[in-house]
Amino acid sequence: MPYDSAATRARLLDAAYAEFSARGLAGARVDRIAAEARANKQAIYAYFGSKDGLFDAMLAVRMSTLADAAPFTPEDLPAYAGALFDALQANPDILRLTQWAWLERTDVTPAEIDSHQSKAKAIAAASSVALSEARAMDIFILVVGLCTAWSTTAPALRALSSQASHRAAVVAATAATVSALTAAD
Known part of the structure; x- marks a missing residue:
């Protein structure tokens, strides 16, 4: 062979x-x-x-897989939040893997910075109001935090809410966050 x-x-x-x-x-x-x-x-x-x-x-391959499963849509962040939440629930080891990376590595690569900055720029560009890149980055960080919160919450708390209910809350919270932070800038 x-x-x-x-x-x-x-x-x-x-x-x-x-x-x-x-x-x-x-x-x-x-x-x-x-x-x-x-x-x-x-x-x-x-x-x-x-x-x-x-x-x-391996991390690059898995992050690419995650990006394919939840394409970034700066013009519709609530839809992106729902897709990211779904992708993380379908692939829980991706979140665990990123947590290991955060715990064991203190360095941030230029590629990671560029990736996040490009998303903030895309959010600012897609906004219907003038939005600073710093405010757009705040929005992106909050959206990612909302999407990962379910998986990183204690199992006893997750047992008190359904995954579907939490997903709906993530989408609604993302819409409210975008609304509040674009009005405040």
């Missing part, structure tokens, strides 16, 4: 997703990732350079 490097790389990324989301960057083990991917441990270093490089590549 011929060697398929693309398939090996994909298996490594999938195994890394499971390992990193369960154990974080510090707790993840290259041996477990390689074994789960049915690959040689050296393949990780050949494809990704290091465990950190594998983490970065």
Whole structure:
């Protein structure tokens, strides 16, 4: 059977997703990732350079998948909030993975900054009122916070509300936030 490097790389990324989301960057083990991917441990270093490089590549793939599942719509932020909420509920390990990254890494990459700034600029451009980029960034941060709140809330509190009810609240709160913060600028 011929060697398929693309398939090996994909298996490594999938195994890394499971390992990193369960154990974080510090707790993840290259041996477990390689074994789960049915690959040689050296393949990780050949494809990704290091465990950190594998983490970065896997995170980029998963963030791209999340962006595809919840396309950013600055002209309709409540719809975006609903789509992002749905995507996070369908893929709870993505949120866990980002939380590990926030806990274990203090550096912010230029690509992350650019991504967030471009969203704030798009929100400002889509607004029907003159909106500063700083206010647009506040709106974006609040929308993301609303979407992630359900998953990061204590299970006992989540048990007191349905996921559908919370989704509706996220969409309504996003609409109210956009309305309030565009009027206040």
